[in-house]
Amino acid sequence: MSPEGAPERKQRVLVIDDEEQIRRALKSVLSARHYEVDLAETAERGLELTAEHTPDIIVLDLSLPDMSGLEACKRLREWFRGPILILSVRNADDDKIAALDLGADDYLTKPFSTGELLARLRALLRRTQGVDSSATEIRTGDLCVDFAKRLVTVKGEPVHLTRIEFDILAQLARNAGRVVTSRMLLDTVWGPEYVGDTQTLRVHVSHVRRKIESPGDVSRYILTEPGVGFRFVELDNE
Amino acid sequence: MNWKRTALAGGGYPFAALSVAVAAAVLLPFRTVLPDPMVMLLFVPVIIGVARVAGARASATASLLAFFAIDLLFVPPYYRLSVARPSDWVGLLVFLIVAMISSQQAAQLRTRERAAVRRQDELALLNRLSFRIASEGSASAVADFIVAQVTEVLGARRAALYVGAPAASTPPRCLAEAGLLRPSIREGALVNWVLLTSKAIGMPPARGIPYDQRIVSVGATEALPGVSTDGVFVPLQTSTSLEGVLFIEPAEAGGLTADDGRLLAAVSNLAAASLERQRLEADAAHAEALREADRLKSTLVSSVSHELKTPLAAATARVTGLVEEGESCDAARVREELVAVAEDLSRLNDSIGDLLDLSRLESDAWQPRFEPHDVRDILGTVLSRLPAAQRDRIHFDLSEELPEVLADHAQLARALSNLVENALVYSPADGEVTVGARPNGDTVSLWVEDAGPGVPDAEKVRVFDKFYRGAASAGVPSGTGLGLAITREIVRTHDGTLKVEDAEPQGARFALTIPIAHEETQ
Numbered sequence: 001m002s003p004e005g006a007p008e009r010k011q012r013v014l015v016i017d018d019e020e021q022i023r024r025a026l027k028s029v030l031s032a033r034h035y036e037v038d039l040a041e042t043a044e045r046g047l048e049l050t051a052e053h054t055p056d057i058i059v060l061d062l063s064l065p066d067m068s069g070l071e072a073c074k075r076l077r078e079w080f081r082g083p084i085l086i087l088s089v090r091n092a093d094d095d096k097i098a099a100l101d102l103g104a105d106d107y108l109t110k111p112f113s114t115g116e117l118l119a120r121l122r123a124l125l126r127r128t129q130g131v132d133s134s135a136t137e138i139r140t141g142d143l144c145v146d147f148a149k150r151l152v153t154v155k156g157e158p159v160h161l162t163r164i165e166f167d168i169l170a171q172l173a174r175n176a177g178r179v180v181t182s183r184m185l186l187d188t189v190w191g192p193e194y195v196g197d198t199q200t201l202r203v204h205v206s207h208v209r210r211k212i213e214s215p216g217d218v219s220r221y222i223l224t225e226p227g228v229g230f231r232f233v234e235l236d237n238e
Numbered sequence: 239m240n241w242k243r244t245a246l247a248g249g250g251y252p253f254a255a256l257s258v259a260v261a262a263a264v265l266l267p268f269r270t271v272l273p274d275p276m277v278m279l280l281f282v283p284v285i286i287g288v289a290r291v292a293g294a295r296a297s298a299t300a301s302l303l304a305f306f307a308i309d310l311l312f313v314p315p316y317y318r319l320s321v322a323r324p325s326d327w328v329g330l331l332v333f334l335i336v337a338m339i340s341s342q343q344a345a346q347l348r349t350r351e352r353a354a355v356r357r358q359d360e361l362a363l364l365n366r367l368s369f370r371i372a373s374e375g376s377a378s379a380v381a382d383f384i385v386a387q388v389t390e391v392l393g394a395r396r397a398a399l400y401v402g403a404p405a406a407s408t409p410p411r412c413l414a415e416a417g418l419l420r421p422s423i424r425e426g427a428l429v430n431w432v433l434l435t436s437k438a439i440g441m442p443p444a445r446g447i448p449y450d451q452r453i454v455s456v457g458a459t460e461a462l463p464g465v466s467t468d469g470v471f472v473p474l475q476t477s478t479s480l481e482g483v484l485f486i487e488p489a490e491a492g493g494l495t496a497d498d499g500r501l502l503a504a505v506s507n508l509a510a511a512s513l514e515r516q517r518l519e520a521d522a523a524h525a526e527a528l529r530e531a532d533r534l535k536s537t538l539v540s541s542v543s544h545e546l547k548t549p550l551a552a553a554t555a556r557v558t559g560l561v562e563e564g565e566s567c568d569a570a571r572v573r574e575e576l577v578a579v580a581e582d583l584s585r586l587n588d589s590i591g592d593l594l595d596l597s598r599l600e601s602d603a604w605q606p607r608f609e610p611h612d613v614r615d616i617l618g619t620v621l622s623r624l625p626a627a628q629r630d631r632i633h634f635d636l637s638e639e640l641p642e643v644l645a646d647h648a649q650l651a652r653a654l655s656n657l658v659e660n661a662l663v664y665s666p667a668d669g670e671v672t673v674g675a676r677p678n679g680d681t682v683s684l685w686v687e688d689a690g691p692g693v694p695d696a697e698k699v700r701v702f703d704k705f706y707r708g709a710a711s712a713g714v715p716s717g718t719g720l721g722l723a724i725t726r727e728i729v730r731t732h733d734g735t736l737k738v739e740d741a742e743p744q745g746a747r748f749a750l751t752i753p754i755a756h757e758e759t760q
Contacts, residue, residue: 111587113580206612206642215638219618226647227607233622 011125012036014055016046016072017087018065022110026059029114035121043072050080057125060104061087062095070098077103083124087112093227097181100228106178123177138173141235143212143221145173154212164189165208168201172222172232181229205230242291250292254300257288262307269312274326277312278333285337289344297341305334353497360501363391367505371512377401377520380512381414384484388505389416392498393489396421399474400429401482401513410483419487424465431461432471432483439471442499453503470494472502474510481513534704541705541719545589553582592720595652596704599727606646606731610755613640613675613682619651620658620673628662635674643682644755645732653728656721657686657748664690664746681734681751689745693738701738702726725750 013035015026023039030037038053040046043064050058058076062069069086076084086099086107096107105124108116137146142155150166152159161169167189172180182198209219223231245253261284265277272280281304289297306319309330314322321327367387374380385397396417402410409426410433428439441455453475458467468488474481484506488494494502556575560567598604614636621629643650654673661671665688672687693701700706705719729736734752741747 111583113584202610206615209612209615213614216634216636217614218621218634218636219612219615220621222615223619223622224611224615224647226651 010034010036011057012038012053012055013057013059013121014038014040014046014049014053015059016040016043016064017059017061018042018063019061022061022087026117029117033118043067043069043075046072047075050076054080055082057082057121058084059087059121060084062099063089069095070102073099073102073104083127085120085124097228100179100181101183119177123175127175127178138176138234140176141220142214145169147174152212154214159211161208161211164204165211168204169208169212169222172230176232176234179225179229179231183229185229245291250288250296251299253292254288254296255303257284258300258303258307261304262311266311269316272312274308274313274329277308278329281308281333282337282340285341286344289341290348293348294342294345297345298338301334301337301341304337305330308333356497359391360497360504363387363501364504364508367508371508371515374512377513377516378413380509380516382416384505384509385414385416388484388486388502391501392486392494394486395419395489396469396485396487398425398485399482399509400433400485402433413482417487422467424462424467425469425485428458428461428465428467428469428471429483429485432473433480435461436473436475436480437461438473439469440467441470441472441502442494442496453506470502472506474506474513476510476514479514481510481517484509537705542589542593545719546586549582549586549589553579553586556582592724596720596724596727599724599731604649606649606728608644608646608732610642611645611647611650612642613684613752616643616645616647616651616654617673617675619647620654623651623655624658624662631662631665631668631671632658633670633672635672637676639677640675640682641677641754643752645752646728649728650732650752653725653750654684654686656725657750660721661686661688661690661746661748664688666690677754678751681753683749683751685747685749687741687745687747689741692740692744692746698738702736 013030015023015030015037017023017026017039018041020041023041027037027039038049038055040049043066046058046060049055058080060069060072060076064072067075069088073084073086083105084103086096086104087110088096088099088107089110100107106120108120136148137144144153146152147170150170152161152166152169168185171185171188182201185201186194186198205222209222212221213219220235221233223233225231247253258281261281265272265280269277285297285300285304288300309319309321310317313326313330321330367384370383371380374383381399381401385399388394389397394417396415396419398415398421399413400410401413410429412421415421432439436454438453438455439458439461441453453472458465458469470486470488472484472486474484484502486494486502488498556579560572560575595604617634617636621632624632658671658673665671669689672685674683674685674687676683697706702722702725704723706722726736729750729752732752734750736748736750739747739749
């Protein structure tokens with residue numbers, strides 16, 4: 001993990017949330033981490049600020065007074081290409097999934113800790129900053145995924161994955177720390193014209209797990225986000 | 239029974255005449271050889287037979303007819319009322335008197351016998367009724383039995399039992415009915431009238447019932463002007479309340495006999511008592527359920543307010559303390575206080591989450607979405623939710639081959655998280671917690687084992703109850719007391735089993751089974 005502290009240049013975060021307490025808390029937490037923070041209490045104001053400043057990342061609450069969070073997500077996506085992090089309340093699964101399918105990149109369930117929020121922001125920004133997307137490999141725990149050579153090793157031993165299995169693992173690992181929806185996986189691995197079902201995907205993911213996780217242990221690298229998709233977790237290398 | 243009914247037609251008079259005619263016809267060929275007293279003697283049993291079968295009036299008639307038949311056919315001169323010898327008059331008169339007396343005796347005997355049989359039937363019926371009423375669980379079962387019995391014993395064409403509040407503008411509720419007829423329109427109106435007034439309609443005059451126990455009865459016209467009915471409506475009256483109305487449409491016009499009325503009154507009393515008992519029991523059960531719900535609600539409110547307020551109060555105290563101290567306190571202390579506040583808030587969040595989840599589970603608002611899942615995947619989610627420092631305390635004991643279970647990922651992860659968090663809390667500091675899984679027939683067995691104080695046998699069932707906190711919970715950080723209730727609820731929706739056992743050498747072992755996903759469901 002990158003050490004806490006200042007990024008190379010100040011990154012701009014736009015927080016769209018109608019609750020003043022949340023806005024104030026996020027402003028103080030994020031400013032202390034040297035982010036530039038803009039606040040909007042309505043979706044309309046959020047859209048204006050997006051046009052004015054072009055933030056690096058948007059944190060969007062799904063329950064807004066002036067338009068549905070889904071509508072806001074759709075409108076933002078018309079001009080904004082950066083990552084969008086959804087804030088949702090407990091158990092609003094359907095909204096969450098719809099927002100992810102409309103182009104949001106990840107979600108956090110309220111209430112969340114600052115640690116969780118910062119980890120999500122970093123994971124999302126890493127991709128657009130080009131910090132990690134050019135990386136040729138990911139090492140975490142006993143696992144190493146070499147994207148260029150299409151090679152996977154566990155404890156240094158090469159593991160044989162089929163083409164589809166490797167594509168799934170690579171897609172998840174490139175988005176380490178972020179949720180990847182089932183639809184995104186199906187699109188990138190099989191192509192958008194493929195009308196795949198999540199059952200097939202699930203079976204392939206379980207094959208990948210069997211090959212990279214140690215037998216007799218729980219799944220540590222790939223977690224299921226029920227109803228949404230999967231998340232690749234980087235283990236703390238201590 | 240059929241020939242007896244025929245014999246009784248027309249009040250038994252045709253039968254009496256026929257019997258005498260047949261006897262005369264049989265004896266006629268022998269009138270020259272049989273002495274007159276012998277003929278008279280032979281008529282007596284015939285007359286007694288008539289008395290047995292058709293009663294006193296028919297046998298008196300038979301006696302008279304026999305008197306004339308003997309005079310005309312057997313005492314010379316034949317075919318004339320006069321007699322040859324005056325002493326024959328004496329013989330005929332003696333015959334008439336003897337025939338009359340013995341026939342009346344026989345008829346009385348018959349009446350008594352019939353009354354005795356009738357009593358026996360009544361007693362048997364009342365016996366059956368009271369036995370059934372004492373053993374029957376529901377009012378409608380008792381009502382069904384009563385109308386069926388009444389229909390059979392009284393030979394009614396229709397019987398029905400109504401219940402309902404008096405003065406109701408709605409039609410009374412028919413609890414049970416029997417017989418061939420459909421209810422007539424006026425039946426409901428008359429039942430309502432009986433419910434309003436507690437008076438019977440069409441009851442036969444009571445005999446042999448103490449005056450104060452008699453039911454006041456009126457004609458149908460008196461109840462509803464212009465209405466006439468053969469039916470009998472009896473209020474089912476206890477000493478304190480009117481429970482309903484018993485209706486009977488007798489087989490024959492002319493209604494019921496006094497005996498029938500007495501039986502009906504007795505049955506009505508029994509029915510009323512039974513219905514009252516059923517009603518009071520239902521009321522008591524309802525009241526008990528309300529009290530239980532109230533008790534649960536107040537437990538909930540007090541526990542909820544306690545669980546929510548405690549962490550809030552603690553966090554508030556710490557934060558306001560820091561604000562008061564102002565610039566004077568050093569950074570290390572501020573940090574220490576804030577760490578504690580974060581813990582309080584996290585506990586508050588857990589409590590709110592528990593409450594929401596349990597209420598959504600109990601109201602079926604959190605419907606599980608069953609899909610095949612790898613237990614190791616679900617346990618991975620459980621592990622990822624634990625604070626990093628706690629993860630190393632978990633030791634996994636998993637079979638290498640585990641079939642997939644049919645489960646809702648989020649719910650099962652929640653159920654297992656509760657068990658694992660519990661185990662971590664109750665274990666001695668830094669004690670290890672074992673989480674295991676192995677295939678077990680059509681299920682996968684999962685267990686979470688700690689080395690804590692364990693659960694005493696007396697608490698093994700109650701430990702899953704809402705808000706129940708065992709004796710061992712003194713001194714451990716308090717939770718909502720809902721975690722295990724949530725786990726039990728989730729395992730229930732998964733058709734699984736859940737129990738707590740003793741671990742070796744000490745500690746608690748929570749064991750559950752979850753059905754595996756079969757191929758066809760994949």
